Amino acid sequence: MTYRVCLVCMGNICRSPMAEVVLRQALADRGLAGRVTVESAGTGGWHEGDPMDERALRILSDHGYDGSAHRARRFTRDWFDRYDLVLAMDRDNLVTLRRLAPSGVEVRLFRSFDPAAPPDAEVPDPYYGGREGFEEVLALVESAAEGVAKHIADEVG
Numbered sequence: 001m002t003y004r005v006c007l008v009c010m011g012n013i014c015r016s017p018m019a020e021v022v023l024r025q026a027l028a029d030r031g032l033a034g035r036v037t038v039e040s041a042g043t044g045g046w047h048e049g050d051p052m053d054e055r056a057l058r059i060l061s062d063h064g065y066d067g068s069a070h071r072a073r074r075f076t077r078d079w080f081d082r083y084d085l086v087l088a089m090d091r092d093n094l095v096t097l098r099r100l101a102p103s104g105v106e107v108r109l110f111r112s113f114d115p116a117a118p119p120d121a122e123v124p125d126p127y128y129g130g131r132e133g134f135e136e137v138l139a140l141v142e143s144a145a146e147g148v149a150k151h152i153a154d155e156v157g
Contacts, residue, residue: 003156004037004082005148007110008097009089012042012072013053014134015123016089019110019141021060021067026149035156039083043096045074053127059134080105084155087113087148090122111140113147 007023009016020040027036051057052070060067077100080086086101087110088094097107111121123140126133 002037003035003084003152004039005085005087005152006075006079006083007038007040007087007089008043008075008093009040009123010042010044010093010125011047012040012074013047013050014056014127015125015137015141016040016042017052017067017070017072018056018060018137019089019123019145020070021065022138022141023145023148025065026145027152030149030153032149032153032156036152041073041075041079043075043093047072048074055126055131055134059131059138063138085152090125091120110148111144113151114140114144115147116143
């Protein structure tokens with residue numbers, strides 16, 4: 001059985017797709033590529049079908065990752081049945097997801113898995129800024145992805 005995780009931000013063109021690419025690599029590095037599916041989505045639908053933001057793609061590429069296949073999607077209530085783990089990039093999206101979630105479904109912040117971060121730490125939205133914001137997001141995502149990968153490795157055995 002495949003373990004499935006979905007990473008969620010606002011529009012699914014910056015943070016969550018960057019985290020998707022990085023987490024997928026962290027899991028592959030642990031030998032879990034065939035046992036875990038990593039996807040991403042946004043709580044808003046205005047970018048549906050669009051590729052990742054060019055700045056996010058560039059930062060990922062500059063650091064050896066490939067996000068070129070990404071297309072934005074919108075997370076809907078019925079998706080909770082598809083995933084074992086749903087992680088929000090920030091508190092606003094966490095609140096939105098918790099409102100959508102069926103009773104008993106846990107939704108957590110992505111950075112809550114980063115042992116160096118406080119439990120309520122967010123991945124800031126770099127959309128309205130420059131390159132440095134996307135660099136910061138990548139660093140935060142890489143750090144948290146290791147903790148998420150460890151958690152998933154423990155879950156799948």
